[in-house]
Amino acid sequence: MYDDIVLFIHIVQHRGLAAAAQQLGIPAATMTRKLQKLERSLGCQLVHRSARQFVLTPEGEAHYLAYANLVEQLELTQRSLRADMHEMSGKLKVLAPTGISIGLLQPMWSRFIKTYPDIQLEISLNNVIEDMALSKADLALRVGPQQNSALYQKHLGTLQTVLVATSGYLKNKGEPESLDALKGHHLIATKAVSIWNLVNSKTGQQYEYRPRVSTLSNDVSLITQLACDGIGIALLPMSEVKSHIESGQLKRVLPEWRGPDRDLFAVWPTGRLLNAKARCLRDFIHDYLREHL
């Protein structure tokens, strides 16, 4: 029914069945029949047609005026949805926390950009949570699950946190041998976490430690810098400090204890995504993290 009306609109716009048929890649025979069927179902003729002339009846005119805009909009949304679903080029805006983006994920961004050169990636790094709708972002990376029910989310990976400090600091202040021994130390942490759910990797023992944090920041890389400068003991994602540990610049403190897991999520507004590019990035990050965590 409505499909036939769409055909009719095209017939009018191309002034003839043959032209419309060609443009739409539909055989002319089908055109005739569909138009006939439409006219039958409407109970009126829409167009006076003969070999060499094409004239709308008053009814045809009225139907054209009534439907033309709607059909155009219909085709517009169709194209737009189609592009969102399949197009792997064009703009893609993503919000992400600064810390992991320039640390753990930095090589991922490079690789993604190289893999999909037609996608114009805009990475908006920020430590405070930006409104997705307001910033018109397609995707956002967030640490920890989101409460906002207007957002879909997918778990991308889990960052393990560990306690680290410089050997210099530890030599100076003494290396703690138990959780209680942390009390006397200068602790550095992110604002987000006020209780450290520590887990003993060997025994599986859990412990809720309420740290008296001496220095706070919402920026992971700043905390890393502070730790490297020997300011104190920092709770940081393993991914962030792995290289520092390997180079000997930092040293794990209480190595049998891990800090609380920090889950990384991709989130996006409900009623959107579908966006092939965002879906692609989301899965790309997911795959990347499975390989590199």
Place this chain on the structure above:
Amino acid sequence: MYDDIVLFIHIVQHRGLAAAAQQLGIPAATMTRKLQKLERSLGCQLVHRSARQFVLTPEGEAHYLAYANLVEQLELTQRSLRADMHEMSGKLKVLAPTGISIGLLQPMWSRFIKTYPDIQLEISLNNVIEDMALSKADLALRVGPQQNSALYQKHLGTLQTVLVATSGYLKNKGEPESLDALKGHHLIATKAVSIWNLVNSKTGQQYEYRPRVSTLSNDVSLITQLACDGIGIALLPMSEVKSHIESGQLKRVLPEWRGPDRDLFAVWPTGRLLNAKARCLRDFIHDYLREHL
């Protein structure tokens, strides 16, 4: 394609294939297949469905949001056009010239109203031409063809005009025996016609007579009144004065000469009508005039 989307929208709105199928009078089997076909052609699943639950996928959500309004509008226009095409009840506004409407056409109106009691007829009588679009009229009656190309028109009938006066006037001022003899008389006419294209019914001879009109009005029935009061000789539609002639109140002057024909048209805006009621009235008047002229 778009028909399947319409089905999908209904499926969402009824939260299930079965409910939508019932409401639309379509077998459930068809529903499933159409939805499957749509999902195949879009390349993504739209709804997670099992016996007892119905959940939209993110893609389904997005498609629903994108199309729901359009589909609603589509169905609205469909209903509206359908009503215009077939509904024989509701309001019908028509513009008409005062003169013939209360004269020649008066019995027609009565008969139409009786024949179609469900049509709420609004007759807007006026001697000056009203804008159809502005007054939201469905149909207008006009004397003489219209130049306005934004209007469709259909010829309804032809009014013949004749010269008449009271016997009293003619006795008093003398009965003219030739066209030239009209010169000395008090002529009454409508504003519209400044040249009288007179035709001799017997010889077929034509004559362009430029009358020196003594009294003008745009209202035919007023002119008739004046003629009946013995003011002078009036050029009036035969239909208007027929009864007066038969009753002897008026008498034809130069009975072998007829005045210019005045064609009656129904006009309506292009891109409309379709309106079954207006079409009906138009044809009703046409039939009436064929019988009564």
Place this chain on the structure above:
DNA sequence: AATTACGATTTCATATTTGGAATTTAATGT
């Protein structure tokens, strides 16, 4: 006046879609 050209339509064999019945599925209640 006959021919041409072009677009709409019809023909006919093939392919797809339809509707009702039977079947499967998975969340409910016992």
Place this chain on the structure above:
DNA sequence: ACATTAAATTCCAAATATGAAATCGTAATT
């Protein structure tokens, strides 16, 4: 854990729709 049940799906014969080619119809050309 098992039966129940409402909904979705699949099966199959009948109805419809489809595409390529032939035909038809009418303006424009010769």
